[in-house]
Amino acid sequence: MLALLGLGTIVLLLASIMTNKLSPLVALITIPLIAALIGGFGLESAGFMVKGIKSIAPVATMFVFAIVFFGILSDAGMMDPIIDRILKVVGMRPSRITVGTALLATIVHLDGSGAVTFLVTIPAMLPLYDRLKMRRVVLAAIAAMAAGTANMLPWGGPTLRAAASLHVNVTDVFNPMIGVQIIGLLAVFAIAYVLGLREEKRLGASGEMDGIDRTEVHTRELTDDEQALRRPKLFLVNVALTLAVLGAMISGLVPAAVSFMLGTVIALLVNYPKPGDQKNRIDAHAKAALMMATILFAAGAFTGIMRESGMLTAMAQTAAGFVSEDFATHMPVMVGMLSMPLSLLFDPDSYYFGVMPVIAEVYQTFGGNPIAIGQASIIGQMTTGFPVSPLTASTFLLIGLSGVSLGEHQRFTIPLVFAVSVIMTVAAVILGVLPF
Template sequence: MLALLGLLTILVLLYTIMSRKLSAMVALIAVPVAAALIGGFGLQTGAFALAGIKNIAPVVGMFVFAILFFGIVKDAGLLDPIIDRILRVVGLKPSRIVLGSAVLAAMVHLDGSGAVTFLVTIPPMLRLYERLDMDKRILACVVAASAGVANALPWGGPTLRAAASLNLPISEIYLPIIPAQVVGLLAVFAIAWWFGKKEERRLGLTGAAAAGGGEFHTHDLSEDERALRRPRRFWINAVLVVLVLGSMIAGVLPPVLCFMLGTVVALVVNYPSVAEQRARVDAHARAALMMASILLAAGVFTGIMGQSGMLKAMADFVAGHVPAGTAHHFPFILGILAMPLSLLFDPDSFYFGVLPVLANAGASLGVPKVEMAQAALMGQMTTGFPVSPLTPATFLLVGLVGIELADHQRFTIPVLFGISVLMTLTCVVTGVFGI
């Protein structure tokens, strides 16, 4: 009976989110609370929800301060010299332009926001593609691939959701998959270079013509953007980013504290007045609050599902109907399917509805939950998010580039799927999970 109630709760959650009957935040709170009351748990429901919120609090704190930290150093101009240097290096040579597009997208995606990545990367690079009459689908593809692989960062939406839904430390999930992410990025850069070479041949740009005669495009800033820049503090901000990320990855301090301290230093160094500090926090508060509210709501959902026993009952039911000898294949199969699943499930539906059931069923058969989380990050809303019609960032990307969604998907999905499979195989080779 408890397993059936849990299944119905998951199905109602998926339906209400994917059909847009309810927002993710509302569904993650209302649906499990209603299910717990129907199941006869009464006032215990509050204790279940509170337990889930307490477990997820460090993840929420890390995300909020990661958004603020990267937003502040970006406002201060940390990326400007990098963008200018990339534009100068790529010149008007297609192979360099395409590779530069991929590199720039990977660097800008440090803050974990697909929308920001596309808004910062596409405009300066698009002018080069249009000037040389290059295929704009290539720009959308390499930027999507680069941002997708980078989206598996510890403060990226998928990793945060995986950690929150399975109540696992982010470092335990992320550190073992770093080699797979590195291989994924190298694959993106190799594909970008190959695309660029193809464009040079198609456009008849060879030899001196392909070099562009030393010309290059410039990156223009608005008056408001220039007012926020702190070019003299570039190296201070660069060292600060390295220290924050290094401390987090090395485990010197908890991730939430790393980003808290980093945010404080970034504000004091770049915007010493209280009014300036308030303005910078306000500028990035909307993005931080939106995700934080979803994560806290997810805490209610995971707390009720876990504490009530519904999740365990469903997992036991699934485990009882799966041959024990096949369980070790779960992570590899999920890794292969993860990218296509982005076309079927939005991140909240998958990470809070589907993944916990799969992970708990696997755990009942001896498969560590962390392996299922790592497998999901090989594609589900990482490489998959920039082509999924379930994410607004996809429509922003095709809108900025000026192509149709169908054209973008036909051109880009095979590339992203191939990269996802390569990352999954890398995890097998490095022993993250078996085949």
């Protein structure tokens, strides 16, 4: 009963969001609450929601202050030299612009944060896409592919969760996957190049590229207000501050939320010491921060109900029970192929600590190495799949910055990120990482 109720909840949630019948905020709160009431949990449902909200609070705090932090540094012009260099190289050729987008997103995602990646990549490249009338959904898709594939890094959430769940060192899970990830990134750049060629053909056929010098370098024109906010003399100071904040966060010396809180304070004091200027900078980014906070807490309420009610666990156990001995040897490959779509069904904690251990246990009973299930999982589950999943806040940040709807983003991007995950699964088999 619980498994069927949970499956119906997930299907209805995805359908309502992808068809734009309900806004993500309304769907994430209303649908699981109704399911919990149908399941007979009554007033307990409110407690489930509170537990989910509490669990998401540190992440919500990090995202809110990350938006403000990077917004302040962007206002101060920290990314200007990097962006200008990339713009100089890509020129006005869509095929170069798309590849440049993938490169920028990959580099920025070295810190393992999808929010940071999208906060830097989208605002940097969006003016160029708009200038050439390239589709914004292409920008969102390329950023999603690059960030998702890069999210397999050992300090990324999925890999850390997989190792912790299996009680093994993170290097045992990740090191054999290095070659697989490299192949995945090559696939991302290849797809980005093809998308760029398609944009060139589309724009050329419509005459949008007529009169545009392909060798021209796009230069960003800053308004007087933007120029007044720039602090070029503080470029090295801001870079050092960014590295310190990210270093403290990645190393675990300081909680991520605290890192960004302190970083925001320092950024304000260094770049805009006057209280009036500080207030203006906070006000300028408050809307984006509030939007993210509401979505995050709604997602927390959703996962709280699904987890605390037992619906997620019931779904996992029921699904694992359908695995037969004949298919046991192919389980890692099956998990690898399904790992990206599983991001649409399970949040990372529910999957890596609820679903994956059950699958790994079943596989081990047939003589398999459970680490292979962990490696297959990180090919797509909340790696290539996280920027299209309605269960992650980064997805909403990506579409918000890009100016595309969730349904449009998912319809265009899901086939692409699924293709990357399939390519990596095949590569893992060829390289001998996953048995077949």
